[in-house]
Amino acid sequence: MWDKKENVRRLLNALYVLCAVLVALDLVVHRHTEHPWEHLVAFYPLYGFAGIVILVLAAKGLRRVVMRPEDYYDVE
């Protein structure tokens, strides 16, 4: 099913539409907020997106320091 590029494209399009709807809802729905940053428009979408990008980039950097061959602990 996922070998067809067509299906993957459809799924991704659905994701992009969902993202747009969720941001639009942020403008319409009055959110109950407790944290000082929470009332910022699109706080959660931005935090989720930026959080993952920072996480993955930092992990790539970590790899340079900690990555070793698979048999590192097996050989003396």
Add this chain to the structure above:
Amino acid sequence: MSSSLVGLPVIPPFAIYFAGALVAALARGRARKAVLVLVPLVGALFMLRLHSGTTWTMGFLGYQLVPLRVDRLSLLFGWLFQLAALIGNIYALHLGKDEHDGVQHTSAMLYAGSALGAVFAGDLITLFVFWELLAFTSVFLIWARGTERSLRAGFRYLVVNVVSGVLLLSGALLRAHRTGSIEFGHIGLDGSLAAWVILLAFGIKSAFPLLHNWLTDAYPEATPSGTVFLSAFTTKVAVYALARSFAGTELLLYVGVVMTCFPIFYAVIENDLRRVLSYSMINQIGFMVAGIGIGSALAVNGAVAHAFADVIFKGLLFMTMGAVLHMTGRVNGSDLGGLYKSMPVTATMCIIGAASISAFPLFSAFVTKSMIMSAALEEGHKWLWLPLLFASAGVLEHAGIKIPYFAFFAHDSGIRTKEAPKNMLVAMGVAALVCVAIGVFPGTFLSLLPFDVTYAPYTVTHVLTQTQLLVFGILAVVVLIRTGIYPAETPSVNLDFDWTYRRLGASVVRTVGGVVSAVDRAVRSAVLELVDTGLGVAVRGHGPKGALSRTWPTGSRVLWVAILLGISLVLYL
């Protein structure tokens, strides 16, 4: 309900499992399989006889032992462990002789019994006994894998866990000496050494930062079903102990926040998918530890509710990866991909587990983790709430997307296999059902929690914000993968704190050992030389031709006597 159970005696839950383990060890074939399913059911039946307030006490060396203490907190974990044992036993039903089935079944049953013994323990000495049994009974689930790596990892696991037990006993004795009581109740950091030692013992088994590597080291080396049991019991007994003894200890909030954040970086780059889940476990325990640290009724409810949910969804994820390992012999992200074609049911179960751990609405963690998040804001920890929210997004990346994506989708690895055995699918199905049930009908579940706090997870704000966080997290991963920035799965080992004892420690021992043996050699040879020289002198004097061992003619002796007599005569005169 209870009136029809009046005839049943009150039996501590661990006893049923220990007896069941004995029967499972002796039985063969179908009889053993029946025992595996029946024991958790019988255990559950007898659990109905336990009510808050039921207590057994007995005297021992002047202290009061409490082998059975029932309250809402211990009951919740009791039910959780019965459920986990049932799911795990069903998952392991297919095991054959070549997988050391007898050892694995018996060990798993004793292990589950030890966990039940620990949560119903009312004093620290009883807790210590089951605490150590947890280690000794479960290590066979690692060794049963039968590889060189599992053997070594098992020994490291055993050493660390036994040390935790020794610390617990030391702390208990220190506390008994100070307060005269060994009660397993609230302890808190009261400035005494005893409290710190006990916290350290609990911290080792909860995988606190720097004390965590026994978990990421050993769990991925266990058998497919062994890891499912391991993930359910040890760390959750530790979380239970922290909730009982250290609720409201502020230090735990900071420790918990660190635990939620640092493992997710490792999870992103780890190749062994069961090790990814092990790092993910530390991240989830971090949320629980943070909740216990906050200490409000809502926070502690959230911590134990999340422990319950975690045993089931993390168990489900470990079961799906165990099924992949069982069917293909591999579990590295770099070797897998495209398995949804051969194992569609397992893939679906994996996605349900992934949605649950990521806290999508209608799945379990949406209800449980958010209690901890809300409590953090309620108690004014607004800056610590930010890293917790970051870690929540991080969960989605490594457990929510990476696990199902690299195992079942991504590029087609070309591996063609069959769907997992039926018993595995049933076990996964039960776990998936519980994940969805908690998410869809939270009311019943929330009423079982130790404190009476009303909490409404399904508000418009909560559903919207959580969906926004997660869906934009997915968008970020999609962008990173499509632009080629996302790091590829690579066969590798990532150094963590265990490097200090597996490499640094070993090389220090080797270097120090080398120096010591060199000094030792030098000293020995110097001493030997000295002895040799001494012997040479002695031989010169006393040897066969030595001056002092020569035989002297009688005449010369008479001459010497005459000379001596002459000298003394001269002196006296």
